[in-house]
Amino acid sequence: MQGSIIDELKESFRVLPGVGPKTAQRMVLHLLQRDRHGGRLLGQKLLEAMERVGQCRMCRNLSESNLCAVCESAHRDRSQLCIVESPVDVVAIEQSASYRGCYFVLMGNLSPIEGIGPEELGMDALAHRCEDDVREVILALSASVEGEATAHYISELLKTSKVQVTRIARGIPIGGELEYVDGNTLALALSGRKPL
Amino acid sequence: MQGSIIDELKESFRVLPGVGPKTAQRMVLHLLQRDRHGGRLLGQKLLEAMERVGQCRMCRNLSESNLCAVCESAHRDRSQLCIVESPVDVVAIEQSASYRGCYFVLMGNLSPIEGIGPEELGMDALAHRCEDDVREVILALSASVEGEATAHYISELLKTSKVQVTRIARGIPIGGELEYVDGNTLALALSGRKPL
Numbered sequence: 412m413q414g415s416i417i418d419e420l421k422e423s424f425r426v427l428p429g430v431g432p433k434t435a436q437r438m439v440l441h442l443l444q445r446d447r448h449g450g451r452l453l454g455q456k457l458l459e460a461m462e463r464v465g466q467c468r469m470c471r472n473l474s475e476s477n478l479c480a481v482c483e484s485a486h487r488d489r490s491q492l493c494i495v496e497s498p499v500d501v502v503a504i505e506q507s508a509s510y511r512g513c514y515f516v517l518m519g520n521l522s523p524i525e526g527i528g529p530e531e532l533g534m535d536a537l538a539h540r541c542e543d544d545v546r547e548v549i550l551a552l553s554a555s556v557e558g559e560a561t562a563h564y565i566s567e568l569l570k571t572s573k574v575q576v577t578r579i580a581r582g583i584p585i586g587g588e589l590e591y592v593d594g595n596t597l598a599l600a601l602s603g604r605k606p607l
Numbered sequence: 608m609q610g611s612i613i614d615e616l617k618e619s620f621r622v623l624p625g626v627g628p629k630t631a632q633r634m635v636l637h638l639l640q641r642d643r644h645g646g647r648l649l650g651q652k653l654l655e656a657m658e659r660v661g662q663c664r665m666c667r668n669l670s671e672s673n674l675c676a677v678c679e680s681a682h683r684d685r686s687q688l689c690i691v692e693s694p695v696d697v698v699a700i701e702q703s704a705s706y707r708g709c710y711f712v713l714m715g716n717l718s719p720i721e722g723i724g725p726e727e728l729g730m731d732a733l734a735h736r737c738e739d740d741v742r743e744v745i746l747a748l749s750a751s752v753e754g755e756a757t758a759h760y761i762s763e764l765l766k767t768s769k770v771q772v773t774r775i776a777r778g779i780p781i782g783g784e785l786e787y788v789d790g791n792t793l794a795l796a797l798s799g800r801k802p803l
Contacts, residue, residue, distance in 0.1 A: 416656045416671050423652040426645030428637045429630070439656070440694055441624045443669055444714065447657045449622030454653030456619040457638070460612045461646045464639055473639055475612050498636055518640065 417443070469540075471533050472516040473498050481505075481513060488512045490546040494537070494565060496520055496553060504551065512549070515540065520557035521564055532561070534568060541574045550578045613639070665736075667729050668712040669694045677701075677709060684708045686742040690733070690761060692716055692749060700747065708745070711736065716753035717760055728757070730764060737770045746774045 417439060424435035442450035466472065467479035474480075481487055481501075491512025495501055501514050517532040529535075541548065548569060552558040566576045582600035583592050592600075613635060620631035638646035662668065663675035670676075677683055677697075687708025691697055697710050713728040725731075737744065744765060748754040762772045778796035779788050788796075 416652070416659055417669060420649075420652045420656040423645070423649040426638070426642050426649060427634045429633075434625070436695065436698065437625075438623045440669070442622070442653070443656065443660055444694070446622050449619070450653050450657045453619040453622060454650045454657065456612070456616045457646050457650030457653065460616040460635070460639065461643045461650065463612055473613060473636070498640070499632065502632065 470514045470516055471518060471536070472501055472514060486511070489544050491549060492540065492545045492547070493549045493551050495551050496558070496561075500551060512547075517552075517561065520553065520555070521561045522557050529564065529568075534564070537565070538568055538572075541569055541572050545574055547575045547577060550576065554581065666710045666712055667714060667732070668697055668710060682707070685740050687745060688736065688741045688743070689745045689747050691747050692754070692757075696747060708743075713748075713757065716749065716751070717757045718753050725760065725764075730760070733761070734764055734768075737765055737768050741770055743771045743773060746772065748774075750777065 421432070421435045421439050424430050424438050425432070430438070442453075463475050464473055465475070467474040467482055468477055469482040470479060472479050472481070476483075488511050491510075492515050493504065493510060493512055494515050494517065495504070496517050496519060498516060501516060504510050504514075515533075515537055519527050519532055521527060521529070521532065548565070550562045550565060552562050562578065569576055580603065581596065582603055583589065583596060589597070617628070617631045617635050620626055620634050621628070626634070638649075659671050660669055661671070663670040663678055664673055665678040666675060668675050668677070672679075684707050687706075688711050689700065689706060689708055690711050690713065691700070692713050692715060694712060697712060700706050700710075711729075711733055715723050715728055717723060717725070717728065744761070746758045746761060748758050758774065765772055776799070777792065778799060779785065779792060785793070
């Protein structure tokens with residue numbers, strides 16, 4: 412009963428994470444029945460963004476220009492370099508408003524199975540960058556096996572340099588009730604205790 | 608740290624039903640990092656669909672052409688007219704492969720509060736259509752207050768015509784365990800019992 416464009420649009424929505432056939436259908440019908448203007452705008456912005464967004468040549472973060480806003484800013488501390496896996500991590504840290512240094516976005520973790528090696532993560536560029544004015548490299552990676560492997564690789568990579576490598580603290584999250592914190596985290600929190 | 612296009616795209620994704628700021632961000636970063644081709648295609652299809660999809664002049668369903676595939680088909684029974692609220696209902700009934708008649712899509716329900724009256728639902732067109740070769744009008748509307756009101760309006764509208772008005776059956780769904788069926792449905796199912 413429905414023409415091919417509607418079906419094609421439904422199919423196209425499936426590229427989005429977490430969108431199955433039912434959700435795709437709901438999205439398509441919502442836009443067609445109630446928000447054509449929003450749909451048109453979304454289409455335009457998508458084309459624009461896919462075309463114009465590239466990577467910052469300093470930190471590898473997604474950026475419209477050659478240099479992202481952080482790398483370009485004169486107010487950021489260039490001696491601190493926070494290593495994260497993905498642009499979302501940069502957003503999260505920026506929202507916490509607790510960091511004034513710069514970033515380096517790996518865009519992934521070491522994963523031989525998926526064919527992601529040091530080259531794909533820009534380790535050369537990272538080592539090169541650390542030859543300049545960087546004094547501290549802060550590892551803010553996932554507490555997963557891949558994250559650990561990547562952290563280990565980076566600390567080995569920078570062993571001979573004068574850069575200090577640190578890692579963000581692990582322990583119980585604020586507001587976390589002890590009873591619901593998993594055992595590994597609790598063990599880490601205990602062993603990493605600090606004098607009050 | 609991120610340019611305005613990325614933020615604008617995130618904002619544009621919020622027009623989709625069920626998409627909040629976090630989901631929008633995940634969608635944008637997924638497309639930018641992993642599936643630019645899919646993102647570009649989605650953008651194109653969106654613009655195309657918003658431009659080209661209109662309504663079938665016979666049944667009011669969404670359609671690219673003047674007549675939708677069902678209304679145009681020579682294999683559908685024009686003496687049966689199934690009244691539904693929305694294009695998704697047509698999809699659902701078509702998927703059940705149990706109906707060979709035609710449809711009439713109200714695109715809503717009577718709702719004075721939202722300013723939806725008989726005119727918005729195309730009741731004139733419906734009455735006009737029933738003057739032709741329609742013998743049975745099957746109401747397949749929601750079992751809500753608005754759905755009931757709409758069903759009542761249509762049965763009044765067609766009272767003087769020779770058209771028979773029926774309503775799809777209500778009862779316990781297949782696979783439904785009695786224990787989990789709500790009381791109203793159970794009461795309807797009991798009062799509507801049939802000899803085996």
